[in-house]
Amino acid sequence: MLVIVCVNVANLLLVRGASRAGEIAVRESIGATRGRLVAELLAETALPAAIGGALALLVARSTLSAVAPILPPRLAEGLGM
Numbered sequence: 001m002l003v004i005v006c007v008n009v010a011n012l013l014l015v016r017g018a019s020r021a022g023e024i025a026v027r028e029s030i031g032a033t034r035g036r037l038v039a040e041l042l043a044e045t046a047l048p049a050a051i052g053g054a055l056a057l058l059v060a061r062s063t064l065s066a067v068a069p070i071l072p073p074r075l076a077e078g079l080g081m
Contacts, residue, residue: 009052013045 024037
């Protein structure tokens with residue numbers, strides 16, 4: 001399931017990038033450097049990625065806490081629960 005989510009997010013980012021190709025071309029034609037464009041796109045992508053990673057860790061931790069009582073004792077100890 002995680003692979004499916006990652007592929008969907010990657011596809012959304014690719015579509016968004018393709019739709020912004022015209023905007024990037026205009027910015028480059030009026031003098032924006034490639035470094036500036038890359039920095040802006042990286043900043044736009046890094047913040048949602050960091051928030052998504054933090055939320056994923058919280059969901060994983062709560063899922064492990066919910067599942068730990070039904071796991072065999074040795075397996076639960078191995079997970080640190």
